[in-house]
Amino acid sequence: MSKQIGSPSRTRTIMNQYGIHAKKGFGQNFLTNPDVLSGIVRAAKITKDDNVIEIGPGIGALTEKLAQAAGQVVALEIDESLLPVLDDVLSPYDNVTVLNRDVLKTNLAELVQTAFEDPTKPVKVVANLPYYITSPILFSLLASQVEWAAVCVMMQKEVADRLVAKPGTKDYGALTLAIDYRMDVKVAFAVSRKSFVPAPNVDSAIVLLTQKKAPLPVAPFNDDRLFGLVRGCFAHRRKSLWNNLKTIVGKDKERLERVRLVLDQLGIDAQTRPERLSLVEFINLTNAMHDQGLL
Structure with a gap:
């Protein structure tokens, strides 16, 4: 049995085989820590009853873990050059569809209805988000008409701190309030910068967002x-x-x-x-x- 995609040795092999270099323009950092990959799937509580949208599969390390746990996975990859790589490394999994899409230009409600065999199943988003567009992607997910069963995403630890900040603290702001209005937020665990190739300049965190269990005591008029x-x-x-x-x-x-x-x-x-x-x-x-x- 071949080594899992997210192992350091196989990541290097795939990158060398296809001449892959992480592109700064796409905020690419490839995760090479199998324990972290498994932890993300556990944090999102992925089961065979779930439809999963992955944003930015890269070379498929997390996609592979999701395919093993979920019913169906739809991965959105903006970097066209990675499509043949993903087609190759994910060939053992018939429950994965990779689309060359920019999530910020995708009608997510339409995607759910057309890309999944059974769109009535719970839909979860799992992603290692590019740091430079984390907030726009979060706002795009919240603004869609999809009722997400869970959104489990990796982001810069500094942004994660803002999502769970309390009033009166320096991290508390408009992003905190926008997320708190719609979702319950939990930081599942931290991720060292050493878990990536190339290593970013900051540490990361896995954040789990779920639909609010209790309604707000008062609603805005708009x-x-x-x-x-x-x-x-x-x-x-x-x-x-x-x-x-x-x-x-x-x-x-x-x-x-x-x-x-x-x-x-x-x-x-x-x-x-x-x-x-x-x-x-x-x-x-x-x-x-x-x-x-x-x-």
Whole structure:
């Protein structure tokens, strides 16, 4: 039996055989730690009842593990030069489909309906995300019309810290709130930079996102307005909430008085920093500003 794709020796053999060099433009770092690969599959709780979308299979190290555990795997690879490699190394697995797609330009709801034999099965996303587009990919997944059973992704540890940050900390921000609004977040385990070829300059973490078990106690009148307000409030982190809100609503004195009224009604100190507000407080602020005709 040949060695698994994710072993250091087989990775080197495949890269030498096909003349593969990691491309910085695609953020490629090939994972060569079989224990980490197995840990990702365990963290995502992949079973034969699952449909799995993998983003960026690379040379197929994680894809192989997923194929062994899942019912069906659809892998999206943007680098066309890797398609013949994947076709070769994954040939033992008839439950894998590799598509030359950019996930950010893919209609994921349509993909689920057309690429899987049984689209009614739970759909999970598993990926070793390119560091430079981690946030856009996460937002794309959340914005799709797919109800993900789980999203299990590797990302830069610094970004993982932002996803689980608490109000009042330096890592807390718009990304934290956007993820917290829709998903429960758990950091499954850390991954050393030494687990990759070539080794990146930072360590990574495996993050598991699952649909929220309990609904939020209050809902915003409009999701887009909520996150427009959140982004505006975090536009200048060092400024007070008041100064950021002034930028959002303008300099009209009457409008600013209504902002003061809203903050007083909600018991929010105008001079506090935005990172001290919880998600529920941002939702309440959005709703109250809407009621005052400010959004």
